[in-house]
Amino acid sequence: MDGINLESVTKSFGSKVAVRDLTLYVAPGEIHGLLGPNGSGKSTTMKMVMGIVKPDRGQINLFGADVLHRPVEAKRLVGYVPELPYLYEYLTPSEYLDFIGTAYHIDVKTRRERVDELLEALQMREHINEVMSGFSQGMKQKIAITASLLHRPKALILDEPLNGLDPRSVRIVKDILQRLTGEGVAVLFSTHVLEIAEAMCHKITIMSEGTILAEGTMQELRSKAGMPGSTLEDTFLKLTGSEDTEKIVEALKL
Amino acid sequence: MNLSTVLSLAAVLFKSYFRASRPGYRSPFSNPRVVILVDVVLFTASFGLISYLLPSLPSDLTILLQPVVAQAIVGLPVILTSAVILAGILFELGQTSGLASSEAVNWLPVTPQEYVIGSSVSVCFAYSLFPALAFGLTIPLALRFGMSSVIPFFVLISLLSFLWGAVIVETLRAVMNRISTSVYKRSGRFGVVLRLALLVTLLVAVQIAFNPYILYAVLSSIVSGINLAWFVPMVWPSVVVLSLLLSDNTRAAVFVLLSAVFTFLILESAAWLRVRYWSPMAVTISVSTSTVYTPKERSFLWLDSVSFSLASKELKSLSRRKDMARFLAIPIMLVIVTILPIITSGEDSQTALSGVSLLLLSEASIILPIMLSSVSIGQEGRSITNIYMLPISAEELIKGKLFHAWIISGVAVFGIAVLMQILAPVSPLQFLVTLVAIAFIVVTEGYIGLGAGSRHPDFTIGPRARYVTFTGFIIAFALGLAVTATTLLPLILYFTGFFTILIGGSISILLTIMSTIVVGMALLILARSYCKRGVEKFLSNMEV
Ligand SMILES: Nc1ncnc2c1ncn2[C@@H]1O[C@H](COP(=O)(O)OP(=O)(O)OP(=O)(O)O)[C@@H](O)[C@H]1O
Numbered sequence: 001m002d003g004i005n006l007e008s009v010t011k012s013f014g015s016k017v018a019v020r021d022l023t024l025y026v027a028p029g030e031i032h033g034l035l036g037p038n039g040s041g042k043s044t045t046m047k048m049v050m051g052i053v054k055p056d057r058g059q060i061n062l063f064g065a066d067v068l069h070r071p072v073e074a075k076r077l078v079g080y081v082p083e084l085p086y087l088y089e090y091l092t093p094s095e096y097l098d099f100i101g102t103a104y105h106i107d108v109k110t111r112r113e114r115v116d117e118l119l120e121a122l123q124m125r126e127h128i129n130e131v132m133s134g135f136s137q138g139m140k141q142k143i144a145i146t147a148s149l150l151h152r153p154k155a156l157i158l159d160e161p162l163n164g165l166d167p168r169s170v171r172i173v174k175d176i177l178q179r180l181t182g183e184g185v186a187v188l189f190s191t192h193v194l195e196i197a198e199a200m201c202h203k204i205t206i207m208s209e210g211t212i213l214a215e216g217t218m219q220e221l222r223s224k225a226g227m228p229g230s231t232l233e234d235t236f237l238k239l240t241g242s243e244d245t246e247k248i249v250e251a252l253k254l
Numbered sequence: 255m256n257l258s259t260v261l262s263l264a265a266v267l268f269k270s271y272f273r274a275s276r277p278g279y280r281s282p283f284s285n286p287r288v289v290i291l292v293d294v295v296l297f298t299a300s301f302g303l304i305s306y307l308l309p310s311l312p313s314d315l316t317i318l319l320q321p322v323v324a325q326a327i328v329g330l331p332v333i334l335t336s337a338v339i340l341a342g343i344l345f346e347l348g349q350t351s352g353l354a355s356s357e358a359v360n361w362l363p364v365t366p367q368e369y370v371i372g373s374s375v376s377v378c379f380a381y382s383l384f385p386a387l388a389f390g391l392t393i394p395l396a397l398r399f400g401m402s403s404v405i406p407f408f409v410l411i412s413l414l415s416f417l418w419g420a421v422i423v424e425t426l427r428a429v430m431n432r433i434s435t436s437v438y439k440r441s442g443r444f445g446v447v448l449r450l451a452l453l454v455t456l457l458v459a460v461q462i463a464f465n466p467y468i469l470y471a472v473l474s475s476i477v478s479g480i481n482l483a484w485f486v487p488m489v490w491p492s493v494v495v496l497s498l499l500l501s502d503n504t505r506a507a508v509f510v511l512l513s514a515v516f517t518f519l520i521l522e523s524a525a526w527l528r529v530r531y532w533s534p535m536a537v538t539i540s541v542s543t544s545t546v547y548t549p550k551e552r553s554f555l556w557l558d559s560v561s562f563s564l565a566s567k568e569l570k571s572l573s574r575r576k577d578m579a580r581f582l583a584i585p586i587m588l589v590i591v592t593i594l595p596i597i598t599s600g601e602d603s604q605t606a607l608s609g610v611s612l613l614l615l616s617e618a619s620i621i622l623p624i625m626l627s628s629v630s631i632g633q634e635g636r637s638i639t640n641i642y643m644l645p646i647s648a649e650e651l652i653k654g655k656l657f658h659a660w661i662i663s664g665v666a667v668f669g670i671a672v673l674m675q676i677l678a679p680v681s682p683l684q685f686l687v688t689l690v691a692i693a694f695i696v697v698t699e700g701y702i703g704l705g706a707g708s709r710h711p712d713f714t715i716g717p718r719a720r721y722v723t724f725t726g727f728i729i730a731f732a733l734g735l736a737v738t739a740t741t742l743l744p745l746i747l748y749f750t751g752f753f754t755i756l757i758g759g760s761i762s763i764l765l766t767i768m769s770t771i772v773v774g775m776a777l778l779i780l781a782r783s784y785c786k787r788g789v790e791k792f793l794s795n796m797e798v
């Protein structure tokens with residue numbers, strides 16, 4: 001089966017159920033936005049797709065490869081940008097990308113082309129031989145994004161990938177993603193910036209406390225919230241049951 | 255200085271030490287009360303045991319024991335200082351720059367003095383089983399030999415020495431940051447090498463300076479007349495105890511005063527160093543000035559391209575990370591600490607030297623590979639996400655993670671063996687058997703270290719990163735010792751003449767070779783599967 005498939009996936013940490021019986025499908029060529037309040041299980045879901053966290057129950061399948069039973073094969077097909085860019089900070093981007101490229105078995109010539117292209121686009125060329133411990137958050141994020149795209153994956157798991165990026169780079173990453181979906185890549189994308197989700201995602205899933213609150217296109221979400229014509233922000237707040245923000249702020253007496 | 259700030263800081267640092275080694279994992283020791291309980295139990299048990307055994311000793315032996323007991327309680331303060339410093343170098347100096355600068359204590363209103371004392375107290379608390387055990391063993395003896403009046407002073411001044419060790423570790427941390435920063439301004443590969451060399455030298459120098467053997471020598475100079483003790487503050491607490499035992503109360507008072515002054519001085523200088531160098535500045539370091547990306551892909555010996563790039567990452571981690579420098583310093587330290595007593599004692603060399611080289615050889619062939627391989631998983635810290643997300647197999651990970659451990663220990667052990675052959679030659683055939691045995695040991699120990707390290711990794715990257723849990727460390731060393739002893743058994747039997755008695759002389763060396771190979775091979779296969787299962791389990795059971 002093509003695309004990213006999660007079927008009745010559950011994961012608990014001790015007594016805390018982080019993800020509860022979640023079923024999700026991301027079709028090839030689709031950017032699927034994952035929204036939800038802090039701690040609603042977005043990152044945990046993505047880590048399970050990556051095989052980094054083992055689900056207690058359920059099936060996960062990436063373009064035909066079973067993540068649980070054939071993890072190495074599944075990982076070849078997917079690129080991942082974690083919530084925080086955990087790079088090897090004592091390496092230079094050049095060394096780090098060599099490591100990543102080798103692990104994905106990308107031949108030297110292709111690797112050079114892709115790294116050059118991506119780093120040029122993200123304006124990181126001049127830092128290629130600097131040790132990354134001195135990098136800013138956005139610089140590290142750019143390297144993490146480059147690493148995830150290096151092997152032309154069929155699926156992309158992006159956990160708040162635009163965090164810390166400057167507007168120019170945000171635009172470039174958006175454009176890259178649009179182009180990749182045109183080529184049939186399935187993208188699972190989490191963010192807290194609703195404007196970005198609204199502008200980029202073909203479909204949106206709103207999670208809360210480990211389960212799906214609502215799922216569908218923007219249109220479908222609006223009608224589900226009974227608020228046609230409203231912004232995603234209002235829809236999101238309505239669906240997650242937190243419209244009364246004004247009262248809360250008032251009560252703070254700051 | 256606010257005492258409650260100090261104590262709450264110490265409690266927080268202590269808890270961070272025992273918690274969070276893995277998300278969701280909590281050590282029973284993370285509760286300070288458990289530590290106190292363990293201390294009390296340890297003290298009571300050892301106290302009880304000694305008190306119980308003492309009366310049953312024959313009286314002539316008891317008389318012989320008296321000077322030993324006196325020596326022990328005089329030496330204890332010094333030993334406690336050394337022990338904390340050694341433990342500090344082993345376990346307390348892992349701190350990455352990025353983390354240090356974002357630690358909350360650095361922007362909270364905590365004075366540097368409060369921080370230094372808080373942190374030192376938490377270190378002391380973490381190792382409080384040392385003094386608990388030491389007091390439990392020595393106090394009943396001291397009571398038995400009529401030294402009871404000295405005991406309260408002895409306990410207090412020993413605890414002070416214990417704290418000194420922790421404060422010196424704090425100082426060391428700041429000095430290491432200082433070295434990192436200044437050397438890093440010099441970019442390029444030379445900077446990296448220079449920094450590593452300086453850090454290793456610093457750690458080795460500190461370890462030698464606080465070596466109990468040397469401090470003991472200084473102490474004994476009091477007896478011999480040329481009194482060196484005046485110049486070496488580390489031994490002052492011991493001088494206090496000695497003076498009290500000799501009823502020289504004036505001298506005791508003088509040294510108590512000196513110790514107090516010294517306490518103040520090291521606290522102030524540690525605080526001063528912390529203010530200046532609490533964190534290494536993040537400096538931009540270029541390994542090369544080129545801005546062109548030249549992809550590299552190599553394979554080497556038994557390493558395919560994936561395990562080669564893992565291995566080279568591992569070597570860079572060792573050479574570029576400040577917190578990894580200690581893993582190179584520790585073996586050098588051990589060598590020097592082992593050789594030192596021989597050189598200084600001036601004893602006739604030949605036999606002593608060959609004894610020492612044997613000791614060195616087993617030290618190096620156990621400690622080096624185990625240390626390097628057992629920390630190789632945990633030292634990844636949160637970056638372990640990279641290993642998890644990449645399509646890397648257990649086989650590739652094992653090869654990549656063990657290469658540096660095998661090569662570094664192999665070279666060191668082979669060097670020592672050759673040196674030993676020059677100093678105390680054995681026949682070429684015997685030398686060959688030794689080499690075979692050592693080769694087996696190094697390879698097997700590497701597997702054991704990685705097996706334990708992948709089962710018990712510690713991903714904490716705080717000020718107290720250890721990279722392998724205490725349990726993992728103990729398991730690895732226990733298994734390592736057993737492997738070495740078993741592999742060397744045929745050789746030991748041969749050298750003690752057992753095989754020669756059993757069968758004729760010329761056959762026995764052949765029997766030794768054969769049995770070494772059989773035993774070595776068997777253990778190697780076992781260790782390999784222990785390692786493989788550990789790494790596979792680790793790769794399939796990730797939780798970050
Ligand atoms: N390793 C872990 N151990 C224990 N609990 C965990 C672990 N990882 C996640 N959790 C818990 O699972 C829940 C979901 O966490 P998750 O990181 O998936 O949230 P999120 O939706 O990504 O939040 P955010 O928007 O803040 O990134 C939280 O309650 C969190 O405390």
Ligand SMILES: [Mg+2]
Nearest residue numbers: 042043044083
């Ligand atoms: Mg998250």
